Amino acid sequence: MMMRALYAALGALALAACGNDGGRLEPADTAAWQVAPAFHASGNPATLEEWGQFRIEDGALVLAEGVVPYGLNTALFSDYALKLRTVWLPEGADPASWDDGEVFGFPVGTVITKTFYYPRSSGGFERVALEHDPDAHFDGHALDLSAVRVIETRVLVHREEGWAAIPYAWNDDQGSTRLARAGAFVDLTLIAAAGRTQALSYQIPDVNQCAQCHVTNAGDAQIRPIGPRARHLNGTYPYAHGEQNQLAYWREAGLLAGGPEPVAAPRNAVWHGEMPLGGLALDAAARAYIDINCAHCHSRTGHARTSGLFLEPADPVGASFGLCKPPIAAGRGTGNRLYSIVPGDSDASIFVFRMVTSRPDAMMPEIGRSVAHAEGVALIAQWIDAMAGGC
Amino acid sequence: MTQHWRVALAALSAAFIVQACGQQQTGDQRDISGADRAYQQVLLEALLDAEAGSVIEIPAGVFVFDRGLSLSNVDGVTIRGAGMDETILSFQEQRAGAEGLLVTGSNNFTIEDLAIEDTIGDALKITGGENVIIRRVRTEWTRGVSTDNGAYGIYPVLTRNVLIEESVAIGASDAGIYVGQSDNIVVRNNRAEYNVAGIEIENSMDADVYGNVATNNTGGILIFNMPNLPRPGQGTRVFDNDVYENNTRNFGHAGTPVASVPAGTGILVNSNDDVEIFNNRVSRNRTANVIISSLHSAGYSDLGVEADFDPYPERIYVHSNTFEGGGNNPDPLELQALRIAMFGPTGRIPDVLWDGYYDADKLVDGEMPAELRICVSGAEVLNADGPNGYASPRVVTADHACSHDPRPAVELPF
Numbered sequence: 001m002m003m004r005a006l007y008a009a010l011g012a013l014a015l016a017a018c019g020n021d022g023g024r025l026e027p028a029d030t031a032a033w034q035v036a037p038a039f040h041a042s043g044n045p046a047t048l049e050e051w052g053q054f055r056i057e058d059g060a061l062v063l064a065e066g067v068v069p070y071g072l073n074t075a076l077f078s079d080y081a082l083k084l085r086t087v088w089l090p091e092g093a094d095p096a097s098w099d100d101g102e103v104f105g106f107p108v109g110t111v112i113t114k115t116f117y118y119p120r121s122s123g124g125f126e127r128v129a130l131e132h133d134p135d136a137h138f139d140g141h142a143l144d145l146s147a148v149r150v151i152e153t154r155v156l157v158h159r160e161e162g163w164a165a166i167p168y169a170w171n172d173d174q175g176s177t178r179l180a181r182a183g184a185f186v187d188l189t190l191i192a193a194a195g196r197t198q199a200l201s202y203q204i205p206d207v208n209q210c211a212q213c214h215v216t217n218a219g220d221a222q223i224r225p226i227g228p229r230a231r232h233l234n235g236t237y238p239y240a241h242g243e244q245n246q247l248a249y250w251r252e253a254g255l256l257a258g259g260p261e262p263v264a265a266p267r268n269a270v271w272h273g274e275m276p277l278g279g280l281a282l283d284a285a286a287r288a289y290i291d292i293n294c295a296h297c298h299s300r301t302g303h304a305r306t307s308g309l310f311l312e313p314a315d316p317v318g319a320s321f322g323l324c325k326p327p328i329a330a331g332r333g334t335g336n337r338l339y340s341i342v343p344g345d346s347d348a349s350i351f352v353f354r355m356v357t358s359r360p361d362a363m364m365p366e367i368g369r370s371v372a373h374a375e376g377v378a379l380i381a382q383w384i385d386a387m388a389g390g391c
Numbered sequence: 392m393t394q395h396w397r398v399a400l401a402a403l404s405a406a407f408i409v410q411a412c413g414q415q416q417t418g419d420q421r422d423i424s425g426a427d428r429a430y431q432q433v434l435l436e437a438l439l440d441a442e443a444g445s446v447i448e449i450p451a452g453v454f455v456f457d458r459g460l461s462l463s464n465v466d467g468v469t470i471r472g473a474g475m476d477e478t479i480l481s482f483q484e485q486r487a488g489a490e491g492l493l494v495t496g497s498n499n500f501t502i503e504d505l506a507i508e509d510t511i512g513d514a515l516k517i518t519g520g521e522n523v524i525i526r527r528v529r530t531e532w533t534r535g536v537s538t539d540n541g542a543y544g545i546y547p548v549l550t551r552n553v554l555i556e557e558s559v560a561i562g563a564s565d566a567g568i569y570v571g572q573s574d575n576i577v578v579r580n581n582r583a584e585y586n587v588a589g590i591e592i593e594n595s596m597d598a599d600v601y602g603n604v605a606t607n608n609t610g611g612i613l614i615f616n617m618p619n620l621p622r623p624g625q626g627t628r629v630f631d632n633d634v635y636e637n638n639t640r641n642f643g644h645a646g647t648p649v650a651s652v653p654a655g656t657g658i659l660v661n662s663n664d665d666v667e668i669f670n671n672r673v674s675r676n677r678t679a680n681v682i683i684s685s686l687h688s689a690g691y692s693d694l695g696v697e698a699d700f701d702p703y704p705e706r707i708y709v710h711s712n713t714f715e716g717g718g719n720n721p722d723p724l725e726l727q728a729l730r731i732a733m734f735g736p737t738g739r740i741p742d743v744l745w746d747g748y749y750d751a752d753k754l755v756d757g758e759m760p761a762e763l764r765i766c767v768s769g770a771e772v773l774n775a776d777g778p779n780g781y782a783s784p785r786v787v788t789a790d791h792a793c794s795h796d797p798r799p800a801v802e803l804p805f
Contacts, residue, residue, distance in 0.1 A: 182435040183458070185486065203458070203487045207439050211463035211495065218519050218549075221464040221496045300621065303495065306518065306548050306572060308619035319619055324695025327646055328593075328617050331512065331542025331565050334646030339695055350646065360459070361512025361541055366489040391692040 029176055030056045037064045039090050039109040041159055048153050048168040048177040053088055053113050056175055060142035061115070061150070064088075068253060069141075069239070070246055071134055072232040074271040074288035076365075077373040079200050080130050080190055081116040081151065084138055085227065088112075089255060096228075096250075098259030100266060101314075103225050110158040112225055117143070117150040121191045125149065125172065128200075130192040132273045132375075140240035145174055151186055152204045153177065156214075156225050163223040165210035181207045190371070201370040209367055217301040226296045230259065231266035231313065268292070268313075273375035276382060286383035287313060289376055293365065309340060322351055324391035333362040343389030346381035355380060418535040420509055423481050426453040434460065443467045449505060451477040459488020459510075464496040472505025475529035475559060482510040490516045491530075503527050509534075513543040514563075522805055523553040532562030536585050538642045540564040544586065548572050552803050556580050564642060565649055566591040567608070570598065572622055577801055578603065587643040588613045588652065589634075592663075595624040599801040601631045610649070610656035611637040611676065616663045617648055618686065618700035625664040628798050634658055635674040641722070651689045653678040653722035662686045665706045667798045674715035678722045679740045679773075683707055683765055685748035688777055703750040705763040708795040714742040714770055729775070729784055741771030741786060748777050766793040 035052035045051060055062045063069060067088045075083065089095070090109035097105035106112075118128030119136055128149055137147045150170040157164050169180040183206035190198045205212075214223040227233075233246045247265060250256035259265060268291060269284035277285055291313050297304035298311035307328050310320045319325050322340030327333065327350060335353030342348040354364040355377045363369070431454065437447045438460055444467040451473040459482075462468060470492075472478025482491050491510035494500055496519040506529040507514040514530035517523055530544030544560035547553045548571040558581045560567030567586035570576050576598035582605075583589035589605035591613040592598045598614075605611035611634035614627050634657045643650040652659060655677030660666050661684050673680040686702035696702075718740030721727050730740050745765060753763060765772075767788070774787040 181439050182432060185457070201486055206435060206461070208461040208463045212461065212493070215464065215496065218496055221519075303518070305621065308617075308621065319695045319697055322695075324692045325619055326617070326648065326689075326691045326695060328620060328648070329542065329546075329548075329565070329569070329571060330644075330647060332644050333542075334644045334650075336645035338646045338691065359511065360485070360487050361489050361510075367487065370487070391694050 032176065037066060037088050037090075037111070039111060040157065044166055044179055044181065046179050048113075048155070051111060051113070051155060053086060053111060053155075056145070057142070059146050060144050062142045066091075068250070068255060069138070069237070070228070070233060071235070071237050072227050072292060073235045073268045074232075074285070074292050075134065076226075076292050077369060077376055078116060079202050079369050079371055080373075081118060081202070082131060082134060082136055082138075082148075084113075084115040084117065084143055086113045086115075087228065087255065095254050095257040097257060098230070100230060100259075103229050104256060106158050106225075106228070108158050108160055112156040112228070113153055114156075115143070115150060115153040117148040118188070118190070119147060120149050121189075124189075126187060127189045127191055130190055134272055135238055140238055150174060151188075151202060152180065154210070156223070163214070163225070165207060165214055165223050167204055167207065167210065169204055180204050183207075183209065198371050203367070203370065205367060212303055212367060213296055213365070215303065216296050216299065218303065218305070219301055227292070229266075231268045232292060234262050234265050234267040235270050271379070275375060275378055277379070278386075282379075282383055282386060286379055289379055293376070297365070322349075323389075331361060332359065333357075333364075335362065339391050341384055341387075342391050343387035344385060345390065346384040349384050352377060352381050352384065418533075420483055421453070421479075421481060421533040423453060423455050423483055426455045426481060428455045430454040431456050431458075438462050441465045441468050445469070446471060449473070449478050449480075453479045453481055455481050455484055456491070457484045457486050459485065459490050459493060459512075461488075461490075461493040461495070462497055462500075463494075466498040467500075468497060469501040469503075470505070471501075471503050474504050475506045475527050478505040479508055480505060481508045483508070485509075485511045489513065492516070493518070495519055498522055500524070501526070505529075506531060508532070510541045512541045513546050514541060515545050516543065517547040517550060517553075519549050521551045523547055523550045524805070525553075525555045525558055527557045529559040530561070530563070530567070531559070532564075535562060536639060536642055537562070538564055538644065540642075542566075542644075542647075543569045544583075545569070546571070551575055552805070553577070554579075554803055554805075559583075560589075561585050563587065564644065565647055566613070569593065570595055572620060572624070573598075575801055575803065577803055583608060583611075585639060587639075587641060588649045589637065591615060591649070592627050593617060593624065594620050594622055596622075596626055597801050598627040600627065600629045603632045605632060605634045606636050607639050608637045609639050609641045609643070609654050610652040610659050611635075611673075612657075613649070613652070613659045613661065614663045614666050615648065615659075615661045616686075616701075618696040618702075623701065625666075626798065627663065627666045628800075629658060629666065629668045630670045632671045634671055634676070634680075636676065638675075638677045648689060653682075653726070655679070655717070655720065655722050656682055657717065658682075659684065660704050660707055661689070662700075662702045663704055664701070665798065666704070666708070667795070668707075668709045669711040671712045672715075673712055673742070674717060676717040677720040678718065678726065679744035680714050680717040680742040681709060681712075681770070682744045682746075683709075684746040685777075687748050688746045701750070703748060704765065705750070705753075706795060707765045709743055709767040710769060710794065712742075712769060718742065718744075725781065726775075729781075733773075733784065733786075741773040741788075743767050743770045743772045743791075745772060745774050745787075746777040747774045747779075747784075761793065762795070764793050764795075765791055766795055767791040768794065
């Protein structure tokens, strides 16, 4: 809670610093957003607006009635983008059913969105700021569009035939969107607090690439959400009405039924880049990070099952987790190293090399980033260095 | 041999990599200055719109892509070009994606008559799916041999019923044609050259590899098993292939399994069982025309190998091949010294080199049961004596004078 308060204070400073000189903010066509939340049972609506999950009011992206924001205890890294996640169930739909480990059983009609944005930085529309507070410029109800540049919103919709993934790119007017099934590149300059800049070749994935991460079980080849699992959601969220445990609120709001009380439910560590850590906190943060960043592919049913490297929370930290494990088909991804994890030696570990490199044929995850996550690298390196052993 | 061969191999491989990194480009890439950049959007959308049974025809031309292409979970799609030298998908300007074309979970998939060139990573990866046909496809890194090239050319993995025929794979920094963790495989009448591994079958069941030309690779045809995978493989026939002059320096990435393959390897069986190698013409591979080895010789620690992994090559049958030359200038220095010590300055390593590892637990009365033996006819066999630190290498041809029943042909349902 302390952390969030601190971030909020820092965020306010940043806002004061950059003001509204990001340019290109033209009066949005707010009328197009005046749509009630809608379930589209088929097809690919041409704009995000048609889903009615959001409105634009007074320069802010505002959640529509019944649309609930959520966060993950530890999140997937996506080129330092901040993410506004929402879930909406149609009127009268049954609540999602509980599952201890898998994604909750959402009813047909469920719409989940994830909006990727960056705080604006001064000096040009392509200049964006590196921000660690996962809720920066979002107050639980509205995202301040004068302070951020929105890149894309991905929609996951649960239809009769299964989930569908539909990506929307935000136009430069920052008040309208367009269907982006074929994906796109967005060139950005990321500016860290110290003024250090990094070029981002941000990629909006195409629809087939969505499946690369979201088909978590090749056996049925169905697209599924990844985040809305008990262990990722079991933490407090800064709702507009105040902080509350998400599982508790989801039950209260009729989004979820069943399962144990939060205190007895699975729970991943909360980690948003804090370092250094030690002991159990280090291990818990590392496992939470690996879970959300790697395990959707590195499971026995996922896209990376070809590698023999299994990184789900229940997997023991042994050979199949990478300890002294030779690579199978890593190519350049070995970084000239022999083993995935060399206990006690992160520099010699392929695991860390693949997080550091940004070459598309060597990096992990294979898609979804163009720069390294320095804090994530430091976390995993510290975790490996704390292991006893060698190979 | 006082030093451990595998240590030497690992050290040598590392040395090769360091060398390789210094000399990246060996030639110019295809000139794509006048190529078509607008077609990318057309093909991207065609792949997104693909439905069961769709045929995506790509015209002749050179088309440039700045990102990887993918097709997911659509059955019965055919992607067809106008010829492997006419329809060229160039990825020289690729900015994202670990593959040129990634096909996932799509049954009854056919790709034919086109080329995929200069991808950052793998050229064509097909993961999951039954009944896969790859026909007259060329994958190539046009600058020539370079550690900067992508890893795999043609790369089906976790597939069942897969046919790769009349295709060409050039310049892969791992394997040109690589079939992994698959069942029921035919690889025939292809050409693989200037790859680290020309053709590789790994952790797969029931493969027929025939009628291929493998030349100028580091290793020509490799039949491998690697540990820690959900499934081991066995049962491959390698026959009627031309495997010659696979003497290109190892330009693979250190740490990859193929980085330990000595330059000058014709056909290599590593930790795989039930392999029949016959009617091949194998010549002038400077380390050895055939190597039979165990994971123990690849230079990895045992700590990260699952306990139930079987590293021993068993039920291997090498017969009726034509050998010529080779073994005259082996890549690892230790083997070079061995060659000179045992066979004289102009002598050569025998056509079949076995590292000597075997599963002592399977011996019955001190003998390997007949059905598990390594049988060789028509070629000399050198046992390098790996288990004893390569202390007493010896020619053991007579010990391997046995035979196995021929393996049945692989039958594809299409």
